[in-house]
Amino acid sequence: xxxxxxxxxxxxxxxxxxxxxxxxxxxxxxxxxxxxxxxxxxxxxxxxxxxxxxxxxxxxxxxxxxxxxxxxxxxxxxxxxxxxxxxxxxxxxxxxxxxxxxxxxxxxxxxxxxxxxxxxxxxxxxxxxxxxxxxxxxxxxxxxxxxxxxxxxxxxxxxxxxxxxxxxxxxxxxxxxxxxxxxxxxxxxxxxxxxxxxxxxxxxxxxxxxxxxxxxxxxxxxxxxxxxxxxxxxxxxxxxxxxxxxxxxxxxxxxxxxxxxxxxxxxxxxxxxxxxxxxxxxxxxxxxxxxxxxxxxxxxxxxxxxxxxxxxxxxxxxxxxxxxxxxxxxxxxxxxxxxxxxxxxxxxxxxxxxxxxxxxxxxxxxxxxxxxxxxxxxxxxxxxxxxxxxxxxxxxxxxxxxxxxxxxxxxxxxxxxxxxxxxxxxx
Amino acid sequence: xxxxxxxxxxxxxxxxxxxxxxxxxxxxxxxxxxxxxxxxxxxxxxxxxxxxxxxxxxxxxxxxxxxxxxxxxxxxxxxxxxxxxxxxxxxxxxxxxxxxxxxxxxxxxxxxxxxxxxxxxxxxxxxxxxxxxxxxxxxxxxxxxxxxxxxxxxxxxxxxxxxxxxxxxxxxxxxxxxxxxxxxxxxxxxxxxxxxxxxxxxxxxxxxxxxxxxxxxxxxxxxxxxxxxxxxxxxxxxxxxxxxxxxxxxxxxxxxxxxxxxxxxxxxxxxxxxxxxxxxxxxxxxxxxxxxxxxxxxxxxxxxxxxxxxxxxxxxxxxxxxxxxxxxxxxxxxxxxxxxxxxxxxxxxxxxxxxxxx
Numbered sequence: 136x137x138x139x140x141x142x143x144x145x146x147x148x149x150x151x152x153x154x155x156x157x158x159x160x161x162x163x164x165x166x167x168x169x170x171x172x173x174x175x176x177x178x179x180x181x182x183x184x185x186x187x188x189x190x191x192x193x194x195x196x197x198x199x200x201x202x203x204x205x206x207x208x209x210x211x212x213x214x215x216x217x218x219x220x221x222x223x224x225x226x227x228x229x230x231x232x233x234x235x236x237x238x239x240x241x242x243x244x245x246x247x248x249x250x251x252x253x254x255x256x257x258x259x260x261x262x263x264x265x266x267x268x269x270x271x272x273x274x275x276x277x278x279x280x281x282x283x284x285x286x287x288x289x290x291x292x293x294x295x296x297x298x299x300x301x302x303x304x305x306x307x308x309x310x311x312x313x314x315x316x317x318x319x320x321x322x323x324x325x326x327x328x329x330x331x332x333x334x335x336x337x338x339x340x341x342x343x344x345x346x347x348x349x350x351x352x353x354x355x356x357x358x359x360x361x362x363x364x365x366x367x368x369x370x371x372x373x374x375x376x377x378x379x380x381x382x383x384x385x386x387x388x389x390x391x392x393x394x395x396x397x398x399x400x401x402x403x404x405x406x407x408x409x410x411x412x413x414x415x416x417x418x419x420x421x422x423x424x425x426x427x428x429x430x431x432x433x434x435x436x437x438x439x440x441x442x443x444x445x446x447x448x449x450x451x452x453x454x455x456x457x458x459x460x461x462x463x464x465x466x467x468x469x470x471x472x473x474x475x476x477x478x479x480x481x482x483x484x485x486x487x488x489x490x491x492x493x494x495x496x497x498x499x500x501x502x503x504x505x506x507x508x509x510x511x512x513x514x515x516x517x518x519x520x521x522x523x524x525x526x527x528x529x530x531x532x533x534x535x536x537x538x539x540x541x542x543x544x545x546x547x548x549x550x551x552x553x554x555x556x557x558x559x560x561x562x
Numbered sequence: 563x564x565x566x567x568x569x570x571x572x573x574x575x576x577x578x579x580x581x582x583x584x585x586x587x588x589x590x591x592x593x594x595x596x597x598x599x600x601x602x603x604x605x606x607x608x609x610x611x612x613x614x615x616x617x618x619x620x621x622x623x624x625x626x627x628x629x630x631x632x633x634x635x636x637x638x639x640x641x642x643x644x645x646x647x648x649x650x651x652x653x654x655x656x657x658x659x660x661x662x663x664x665x666x667x668x669x670x671x672x673x674x675x676x677x678x679x680x681x682x683x684x685x686x687x688x689x690x691x692x693x694x695x696x697x698x699x700x701x702x703x704x705x706x707x708x709x710x711x712x713x714x715x716x717x718x719x720x721x722x723x724x725x726x727x728x729x730x731x732x733x734x735x736x737x738x739x740x741x742x743x744x745x746x747x748x749x750x751x752x753x754x755x756x757x758x759x760x761x762x763x764x765x766x767x768x769x770x771x772x773x774x775x776x777x778x779x780x781x782x783x784x785x786x787x788x789x790x791x792x793x794x795x796x797x798x799x800x801x802x803x804x805x806x807x808x809x810x811x812x813x814x815x816x817x818x819x820x821x822x823x824x825x826x827x828x829x830x831x832x833x834x835x836x837x838x839x840x841x842x843x844x845x846x847x848x849x850x851x852x853x854x855x856x857x858x859x860x861x862x863x864x865x866x867x868x869x870x871x872x873x874x875x876x877x878x879x880x881x882x883x884x885x886x887x888x889x890x891x892x893x894x895x896x897x898x899x900x901x902x903x904x905x906x907x908x909x910x911x912x913x914x915x916x917x918x919x920x
Contacts, residue, residue, distance in 0.1 A: 167877030168884075176877075206869075207876035212825060216818065217613040217862070224609065239724050239820045243740030259722070308711055310722035310822050317721050334711070337824055547721055554728055555739075 159196060159458060159470070161186060162204040162222040164232040169209040170338035171363030173393035174443055176434060178233060179205075181447025183433035184426050188418075189455055191425045196458045197468040210363070212236045219244060228475040229253050229454060235311035238271075243555070246270045251476040253457075255450045256281070256387060256410050260314060263509030264548035265480065266559035272479050272508045274453070275501050276410050276535075278360075279543060280512030281386045282315035283535035284408055285358055286322045288384075288516050291533075298327030301352065305345055305369060306360035308334035315360055315386070321539050339365025342372055350376040359385040366394035374401030380519075381406060387514060390526070391442035395519045403521035406529070408514045411449045411498050413442050413526055418493035422448075442526060449497050457482050476562070480505055499532045505561040512537070565914040581763055584914075598752055603745040611744030612817070618858045619751040620812045625838040625850035626762045627805030632836070633844035634766055635798035636778030637687050641680075641699035643831035644706035645803050647823050648676040649810025651716050654725045657738075657815065658718060665730040665737060665815065669754065672811040673804040679706075680803020687795045691781075703832055710823040726820035738815045747816050754812060758805050763847050765801065774798050775845075806835075841894050843903025852902040860887060 165179035166172060186201045195201050204225055206218035215237030219230065230245060230252045232238055238258035245252045246269070253272045254262070260279045262271035276284075290297055304319060306312030316332065323330040331354060333345040339361060346369075349357060357378065361369055366389045373383050381404045385394070390407020419440055427436035438444040461470045461478025470478070483502040489495055501510035513532035520527050552559055570585045572578040582588045606615065624642060631637050652672035657665065683702040687695050710716045717725050729739030735746045765771055773794040776784035785791055814821045821827075834857060842853020861883050868879035898905055912919065 165876070167875075168880040172877075205876050207865075207880040209880060212818065212822070213617070220609045220612040235722075236724075236822050236825055239722065239726065239822075240818060243726070243819060247740035261721075309824055310724045313723045314721065554726075556729070 158202045159199045160202050160204055160225050160227045161454065162206060162218070162225070162227045162230060164206050164208050164215060164218050164222075164230065164234075164237065166208050166210045166233075168207060169211070169363075170340075171210040173367070174363050174388070174391060175210065175233065177391070177393070177438035177441050177443040178447035178450075180432070180434035180438050181444035181449075182231075182451045183447075184422050184439075185418075185448040185451035186455065187426045187431050187433070188422050191429065191431065192421065196455055197462040199462075199468045201455075208232065208234065208237060210234050210236075212240050216240050216244075223248060223250065226472070228458065228470065228472055229479070231255065231450060231454070233257070235259070235314065236309060239310055242268065242271055249476075250472045251479055253450075253454065253479065255446070255453070257311070260509075261544050261547035261551060263507060263544050264559070265503075265505050265508040266561060267548040267552045267557055268508065269505075269562045270476060272503065274482070274503050274508060274510030275484075275498050276387075276512045276514055277509045277540075278314040278386070279318040279540045280509070280535040281408055281410075281514055282318040282358075283322065283540055284512075284514040284516075284533045285384055285386070286319070286326065287533050287536060288530065289356055290326065291530075296326075300328040300356070301331065301354040302328050303331040303333055303349055303352070303354040303357045304360065305333045305335060305342070305349075305357060307339060307362055307365055308336050311362065311388075312360045317543060318540060319358075321543065322536070325539060335361070335365055335369070337365070338363060340368055342368055346372040346376045346378075349373075349378060355382065357383045359383070359389045361385065361389040361394075365389075366391075367397045370395055370398045370402050370405055373405075374398055380404035384408070384516070390517060390519075392524075393443075395521070396524070400521045402519055405519045406516055407519075407526075409442065409517050409526070409528075410514050411442075411446050412496055412515070412528065413440075413445055413517070414496075415440065416445075416494045416497065418448070419445075421493065445497070449494070452492060452494065452497075453482070453484070456484065456488070479503060480508075512540070565910060565916075567914060579767070581767070595756070603749055606744045606748050608744050611748050613862055614859065616747055616751050616817050618854055619748070619755045620809050620817055621835065621838060621854035621858055622755055622851050623758050623812070624806050624809035624835045625842060625854045626758055626847060627802045627809060628835050629839050629842075629844065629846070629850045630762060630766065630774070630805065631798050631802035632839055633846065633849075634771060634778060635774035635795065635802075636781075637684070637795060637798060638692060638696040639699040639802070640696050640829070640832045640836065641683060641702035641706075642806055642835040643827040643829060644703040645676050645680055645806040646810030646813060646831060647706050647710055647827035648679045648803075649673065649807030650814035650821055650827065651710050651725065651823075652676065652807065653811035653815050654718075654727070655716065657728060657730060661728070661730075664732065666732060666750075669808055669811045669815070673808040676807020676810065677800040677804040680806070681796050681800040684796050684799025684803075687799065688792060700829075700832075703829055707823050707827060710827075724820050724822050725814065727815040730815075738819065740819070742816070750816055751812055754808055758808065759847055759851075762805065766847070770797060778845075837891060839901075841891060841901050843901030846901070846903035848906065849901050849903030852906070856902060857887070860890070 166175035183203050190201055204222050206222055208215040208218050215232055219241055235257050238254050251270050256276045258273050260277040262268040262273050263277055319330050335342045383405055385407035387408040387410050395402040395405055426432050457479040460481055461475045462468050464477055465474040480503055485500055489497055499511045499513040512535045515532050516529045517526040518529050565586055582591055628642050631639050649672045652675040653668050656668040686698040717723050727738040729736050736742045737746050737750045773789045776789050777794045838853035838857050841856055843849025864883045868874045869876050
């Protein structure tokens with residue numbers, strides 16, 4: 136009791152209130168520490184470097200400078216909540232926490248506070264139902280899209296027939312990893328394959344027994360829903376038990392350089408989904424010269440061109456486009472969070488625009504509207520070439536099976552709406 | 563000067579054995595309570611509630627709970643996170659099954675459910691001690707987390723395996739859910755903290771607490787003088803788990819609102835609460851508060867200092883934070899194994915003698 140008042144007084148001096156400059160404030164709830172740092176760092180670098188490039192090259196967006204407000208979460212939900220509370224007084228435009236756990240914490244909070252949240256290909260899938268989740272966006276794709284894309288790819292590999300096949304799902308034993316199970320079960324009953332579920336307790340260094348089970352059962356395919364250190368360990372373990380790498384498919388959070396490099400040549404042939412193409416885009420050169428060489432890079436610049444760096448940059452591009460759209464709709468350059476939400480809901484990404492931005496074909500074309508916050512849901516399959524250390528795209532963007540996903544989304548969103556007394560509708 | 567005892571006479575046994583024998587302490591206690599109840603609710607904002615005060619209050623309850631078991635009864639436990647999970651999942655099942663019953667009752671019931679679970683896992687303590695018991699409680703930690711992850715009934719078959727607290731009201735004010743005012747969040751936690759601290763203080767200085775301490779100091783001797791180890795140890799486990807269950811229930815329902823069992827109630831949580839007890843001071847109610855305040859406030863203070871004031875990169879500050887907290891834990895264990903509570907006691911002694919120490 137006594138300690139509290141003392142500490143309260145001591146801390147009061149430290150807490151600075153956010154000044155209200157005319158700026159576009161974009162918080163970055165990043166994680167550069169902990170078991171997920173290897174994947175969190177390049178993503179955050181790409182995210183920040185692109186926004187820094189806009190500041191350096193274009194003077195911000197619509198004449199307003201962007202201010203990045205970084206807060207370290209270590210992928211921990213408690214720290215994520217603290218970061219949210221610490222940054223929300225700064226009139227932020229949008230939250231992008233890169234963590235499904237933190238997303239679940241923040242969904243009710245952002246909805247009550249009226250700040251949009253964008254979860255790029257992660258978070259709560261049923262947030263795609265924009266009428267129930269007006270403040271949450273998960274374009275360009277969701278986990279359930281990813282699960283369906285993976286199965287569609289396997290269907291195309293097997294002459295559209297998976298009946299009698301055995302597919303194992305090895306997943307992060309958390310909200311993130313459990314998310315695709317429902318869709319995969321629905322797809323299993325539709326296409327007639329059997330699904331084995333193998334949970335790995337986070338952070339995932341310990342997964343010997345799961346891989347022994349895979350060695351014993353020899354499933355036809357292994358699908359992985361992993362993140363951070365779990366991916367590295369899984370790929371190493373797969374190599375140890377001699378599981379064929381070309382039958383091992385990670386989702387789009389399990390297919391980046393930090394995941395495969397530790398296993399060396401053993402990882403050759405490993406496949407993974409991707410929601411963005413990885414190429415040597417002209418915009419990367421601009422970032423190099425105007426941001427990294429100018430000494431303003433978020434990291435040391437060594438991650439440039441990697442899968443997660445480009446995905447972070449892609450995320451920042453979508454954010455910047457939504458800000459521009461919001462400015463256009465609101466008729467003012469200094470937008471509020473509510474105007475940002477309207478901009479995100481009216482967002483349309485075309486091939487012409489992506490080419491104009493120096494990142495031709497980085498993602499699928501899609502548009503967002505009030506009913507659908509998740510975009511097209513397309514993803515592609517890529518394969519790791521360990522000798523050249525590059526990801527080779529195997530397919531073009533594959534369309535998910537919306538006839539399976541949409542009813543599941545409607546069901547889950549309706550359950551959420553009834554639990555929380557929400558009347559679905561457009562804002 | 564400040565701690566003047568001259569003229570502070572005791573004329574009855576009751577007065578002599580009160581919690582705060584010095585007048586100044588008594589006054590300060592009431593002032594702290596008054597500030598906590600009557601001032602802070604009016605000035606609190608979202609940041610102070612969510613980042614500092616609510617976690618501090620909740621961890622204080624958990625630390626009091628563990629302190630009863632480890633500090634007063636001498637039974638080492640590493641199962642705190644698991645028992646907090648029992649509290650959280652009990653309150654979740656109760657909230658969703660009986661939406662019309664007050665959340666205050668649910669929290670207390672969650673405490674009782676956790677007490678039963680804790681007593682069951684305390685049974686091995688009758689045969690094993692020390693490190694071996696620590697391992698047995700560690701098993702409780704892993705088993706409970708596994709159970710809540712494995713059995714869909716506990717999370718109402720939700721797709722992601724997360725539980726999230728629906729909106730519940732106390733006297734017309736939302737205390738759980740997104741629409742909760744920071745003051746309401748703070749007050750409900752303060753209410754339980756005040757009750758728990760009073761209850762714990764009075765249990766530990768009564769005959770029950772004496773039995774616990776006798777077991778802690780020398781169990782054979784305690785048995786010879788007539789303490790029944792069965793009831794003493796199991797009651798310590800039950801009471802301790804009761805508090806920890808309440809802390810878990812509040813942690814889930816009031817503080818986070820949505821919880822993933824492996825992350826929120828993992829082994830790190832057990833260690834965190836244990837460190838709070840060790841740093842704060844084993845066998846001291848004040849120590850539980852001090853330890854909770856130390857471990858909740860220090861990371862926030864370091865972050866504010868490093869990132870907001872000095873402008874360092876957030877990753878550097880996060881790493882420095884680990885180093886600093888670790889270093890301070892070592893420093894305390896070496897320099898003052900009895901924790902912050904002992905430092906406070908020594909400071910009080912010095913103040914009472916000031917300005918003429920002998």
